[in-house]
Amino acid sequence: MPGEDSLERLRREGRIVIVGASLAGLRAAETLRAEGFGGSLTLIGDEPYEPYDRPPLSKAVLLGKASADHTELPRLRAVDATWRLGVAASGLDMAGRRVRLADGGEVPYDRLLIATGVRARPWPKEAEAQLDGVFVLRTRDDAVKLERRMKIGPRRVFVIGAGFTGSEIASACRDQGIEVTVAERADAPLVGALGGVVGAVAADMQRENGVDLRTGVMVTGLEGDSTGRVRAAHLSDGSVVETDVVVVSLGATRNTEWLAGSGLGAGPRGIACDAGCRAFDFRGIVTDDVYAAGDVARSPNPLFGYQFLSLEHWGNAVAQAEVAAHNMISAGADRRPHMWVPAFWSSQFGVNIKSVGVPSMGDEIMITQGSLAERRFTGVYGYQGRVIAAVSFDNTRWLEFYQRLIETGAPFPPEFETVDRRPEGRQPVPADFPDPSLPTHGPTVTLSGYSPGDRQLVFTPAHP
């Protein structure tokens, strides 16, 4: 069959280009080689560094237990690739199968994997964002700068946004004995990702650890002194907080601008792809030579009503990269779907927070084990009578069990007794997620797209 011949040729001498040289890009490259891809492999990354791990940047690094410029990822195997580091991809010619680079160069491909991830959303007022002492935390360079400033011993750190990153930064500050104020627009930290019931626990935890947590407020402006250094933050309730370091933790923006006009189905919500990681073009027709993986991708998951999930999760980047790489060099019948059950972790104030499934889909939560007040518990989220997610605070060993409940569509509320069930866990309560149409810090799981049941098609331009 001619199709098989061309696949064999691709595997032997094809050209595969990966845009994005972070976790997903690296693991995809390793998988391609592990599965016998013998052609040329090029990795393009806008940062001048080889692939490094980001989670330590807001945890071990800020706790002084690791250095921001030494989090390079271990290599699972040699990838024998051409690395174009420090140069961003600036455009895609789908018909001509070429990636354009910011330095004017072009890289031709037979198969393309896009793993350009996300970037930190900056403080929207540009002049204020430029003030000395105002930081974001996403990249190695961000972390080096923040680490340096933290070591000088700021009088007070001001964190805008109490999502996971913001909360981890606050935790690291308290660990180092640094005064910290956290301003959050919602009524509690982590509500976008975990809802108000768990958010209230996170709020207590912050306050007990000495965080000056201000909820239900917006930051209206940052004020600099005559030398251009930040000196105070102004809040919507009229209060002013003096500070010398501001960390903007307002979630992330997907790196898809470079694909504008390419014809790919890419926009502010990411790159739409099928369960096999093949990207859609803007007409909704699936391509067979362009793939996407990691934070920038959004793909339908049958376990969650075929919703298109885009996940800013470490484990998702690894799993999706492996599936994408496999499918890029496999024939139709050998291809695999990416059906990962979302899972993430956060470590803050000495508590291990983990979740599986999609909590933000949950209407109700039931504390099936332990107690909220003790901050050691497992909560199960229900959606339309089935278990859709679970969260644990210092109770990680139970999560695998709950993951199986999610995978098997087990009924909610659970019909069985659980170890360490308390009176508070007898009945489900509303999970109390904020109205998704109101802007808040980015939840780690974003639901978008439309189930087959409500066939609406909305065109989202690349530049809103």
Added chain:
Amino acid sequence: MRLVVDLNKCQGYAQCAFLAPDVFTMHGEESLVYSPRADEAQREKVARAVAACPVQAITAEGLNTEPLPEVSDAR
């Protein structure tokens, strides 16, 4: 040496923190904080930690990865 821990897998058994305390420490009861780059002098201890992890969550270059060529292919 470079290392990474899959913290989705990690269940806080703390074997690594016991066997290689300069690289792995527990922060609270079940949160692991680790240094992604360990001194060569720690290799033996890290190897024991890798082997002892009940959920096999630790990946350390040269211990449980395929050998890399002498000349790194990274820039």
